[in-house]
Amino acid sequence: MRSEPSILHLDLDAFFAAVEQRDKPSLRGRPVVVGGIGPRGVVSTASYEARAFGARSAMPTHEARRRCPPGTAFLGGRFAAYRKTSAVVMSLLREVSSVVEQVSVDEAYVDLAAGEQRDLSADGVRLLGEELLERIEAETGGLTASAGIASSKMLAKIGSDLEKPRGLVVVAPGRELDVLAPLNVRALGGVGPATADRLRTFGVETVEQLRRLALPDLVSIFGEAHGNGLHRLARAQDDRPVVVERETKSISAEETFETDVADRARLESEIARLAEGVPAARRRVGLRPHGDGQGAPPRLQPADPLGHAAARHRPGGRGHRPGHPAAARRRRQLRPAADRRGGVRTHHARPGRAGPGAGRARSRRARPGVRSRRRPRRTSAGRHGHRGHARSGVADRRRRRARRARCRLGVGSGRGRVTVRFEGPLTGPGPVRTFAVDDPQLEPADPPDWRPEPVA
DNA sequence: TCTGGGGTCCTAGGACCC
DNA sequence: TCTGGGGTCCTAGGACCC
Structure with a gap:
C-alpha cells in the first residue's frame, strides 16, 4: 500500500453495449444485450437499460430474454469494433503515464507515480481523473468510464466500481479500511x-x-x-505493482456444442478440429513459435486406453485406493453419456527450455507442484496469493455433482503434449480414453534471435 | 437444454529419489 | 530389510477473473 493515491483503475461502463449504442443510434435508450445468442449463449454485457430488467453478464441469454421486454436488442458482438475503441482509450491512458497495465479490453491500471512529478494529493488526482474521463468521452464518441484512484490496485478497483456509471472515487490514504x-x-x-x-x-x-x-x-x-x-x-x-506487460502462459480453444454429443467418433473429430487451431493461436500470442512456423497439424492418438489415469483423479476419487473393488468398478463404468463442450489447451508450452525471453518467463512462473506442503510459502495478496480453493463442503460436492451431470468434456495439458480427457456421468460400460495431441512444434529449439511477438 | 470462451493461479496426491 | 522423512516432478481438479 502506497502513502499516496497513485494507482488509477479505469473501467469502461457496459462497454460492448455502449459501443453498439454509439454506432447504432436506434439502440440508444433501449435495452441492449451483447453475448452468445445461440441456445446456450451467455450474456457478456447488458446495457444499463437492460440491467434495469435484471439482465446481467454471465447470465444465460435465454434467461435475459425472459426478463427483458420486447424490443430488446440481442447482439452477437463486433469484437473488431470493441478492440478499436479500446485502443483509443488505452492510448489516452498512456498519455497520462508510461506505466499502464491493460487487464482486459475494457479495463486497465495506471501508475500515476511513474515518470514525471505530479500533484498526488487527493485533490490533485481527482482533477486528473476528472479530465481523463472527459477526454475519454470526447474521443470515443461519448463512451463513459469509471475510475478509482487509491493507494493500491485493490482499492482502486473497488473505487472504480462504487459509483458506476461515470463515477470517480478517490480513496484517500488512511480511509482504506473504512471503505472496505x-x-x-x-x-x-x-x-x-x-x-x-x-x-x-x-x-x-x-x-x-x-x-x-x-x-x-x-x-x-x-x-x-x-x-x-x-x-x-x-x-x-x-502491494502489487502496476506491470506493463503480462506474459501469456497458456492458450486454449473450447466450444460448446449446440446439442450434447454422445457419439465418440464425432467427439474425437471435433477435438481434432479444435486442436488444429492451437499451434496457430500459440504463434499469434507469441508463445513458442519455432522455425518457419510450419508444421504438421496435431494428431490424436490413444494414450491410455484403459483410462486408469483419468479414473484415478476423478472428482470424488481423491484418496481412492487402486486396489479397492469400487475403484475397479468405477474404471469399468467410466464413459460419458454425452458431452456438451469440447476443448484443447496447451500451457507451460516450453517448460525447462532455454531461449530468448524464456529466462524471465521461467523465473516468474510458479512451477506447478514444486512446493513443499510443510514449508510455508511466502504468499501475498499480491501477484497471486489470494486465489485458491475451498475444500470439500456441501456446496462444493453439490457443484461437483452438477459438473458431472452436465457431461463436461474436460481438457488437460502436459509437457509438450496436449491431453484430452473425457468426463461424464459414471454410467454405462466402456473405458475413458485419454488422447495425446502430438504437436511437433513443441519440441525444436527456438532460433537464437527469436523474440515474442506483442500480444494483440 | 440454465450457466460461453478466454485465461490465471493454487493444491492434493502419486511416483520416484535420496 | 524396514521405515520414514523430505524433496522434486507431474497430473488432475478446482476457484476465480473478465
Missing part, C-alpha cells in the same frame, strides 16, 4: 461464489466480519495461500 469494512466479501478480488458460500457458513458476509477471523482459522479453512490472501485483503494489504 461495509462491503460484501465478494467485492474482494479472488472471493468468488465458493469462497463466499464457505465464509457464510461461518457467519461472515462483510469485509468487517472477515477481519475478525484469525489467520490460523482462515488458513485451516482455505489453505495456505488463499487463507493468507483473505487475511491480507480484509486489511487492505496489497
Whole structure:
C-alpha cells in the first residue's frame, strides 16, 4: 500500500453495449444485450437499460430474454469494433503515464507515480481523473468510464466500481479500511461464489466480519495461500505493482456444442478440429513459435486406453485406493453419456527450455507442484496469493455433482503434449480414453534471435 | 437444454529419489 | 530389510477473473 493515491483503475461502463449504442443510434435508450445468442449463449454485457430488467453478464441469454421486454436488442458482438475503441482509450491512458497495465479490453491500471512529478494529493488526482474521463468521452464518441484512484490496485478497483456509471472515487490514504469494512466479501478480488458460500457458513458476509477471523482459522479453512490472501485483503494489504506487460502462459480453444454429443467418433473429430487451431493461436500470442512456423497439424492418438489415469483423479476419487473393488468398478463404468463442450489447451508450452525471453518467463512462473506442503510459502495478496480453493463442503460436492451431470468434456495439458480427457456421468460400460495431441512444434529449439511477438 | 470462451493461479496426491 | 522423512516432478481438479 502506497502513502499516496497513485494507482488509477479505469473501467469502461457496459462497454460492448455502449459501443453498439454509439454506432447504432436506434439502440440508444433501449435495452441492449451483447453475448452468445445461440441456445446456450451467455450474456457478456447488458446495457444499463437492460440491467434495469435484471439482465446481467454471465447470465444465460435465454434467461435475459425472459426478463427483458420486447424490443430488446440481442447482439452477437463486433469484437473488431470493441478492440478499436479500446485502443483509443488505452492510448489516452498512456498519455497520462508510461506505466499502464491493460487487464482486459475494457479495463486497465495506471501508475500515476511513474515518470514525471505530479500533484498526488487527493485533490490533485481527482482533477486528473476528472479530465481523463472527459477526454475519454470526447474521443470515443461519448463512451463513459469509471475510475478509482487509491493507494493500491485493490482499492482502486473497488473505487472504480462504487459509483458506476461515470463515477470517480478517490480513496484517500488512511480511509482504506473504512471503505472496505461495509462491503460484501465478494467485492474482494479472488472471493468468488465458493469462497463466499464457505465464509457464510461461518457467519461472515462483510469485509468487517472477515477481519475478525484469525489467520490460523482462515488458513485451516482455505489453505495456505488463499487463507493468507483473505487475511491480507480484509486489511487492505496489497502491494502489487502496476506491470506493463503480462506474459501469456497458456492458450486454449473450447466450444460448446449446440446439442450434447454422445457419439465418440464425432467427439474425437471435433477435438481434432479444435486442436488444429492451437499451434496457430500459440504463434499469434507469441508463445513458442519455432522455425518457419510450419508444421504438421496435431494428431490424436490413444494414450491410455484403459483410462486408469483419468479414473484415478476423478472428482470424488481423491484418496481412492487402486486396489479397492469400487475403484475397479468405477474404471469399468467410466464413459460419458454425452458431452456438451469440447476443448484443447496447451500451457507451460516450453517448460525447462532455454531461449530468448524464456529466462524471465521461467523465473516468474510458479512451477506447478514444486512446493513443499510443510514449508510455508511466502504468499501475498499480491501477484497471486489470494486465489485458491475451498475444500470439500456441501456446496462444493453439490457443484461437483452438477459438473458431472452436465457431461463436461474436460481438457488437460502436459509437457509438450496436449491431453484430452473425457468426463461424464459414471454410467454405462466402456473405458475413458485419454488422447495425446502430438504437436511437433513443441519440441525444436527456438532460433537464437527469436523474440515474442506483442500480444494483440 | 440454465450457466460461453478466454485465461490465471493454487493444491492434493502419486511416483520416484535420496 | 524396514521405515520414514523430505524433496522434486507431474497430473488432475478446482476457484476465480473478465
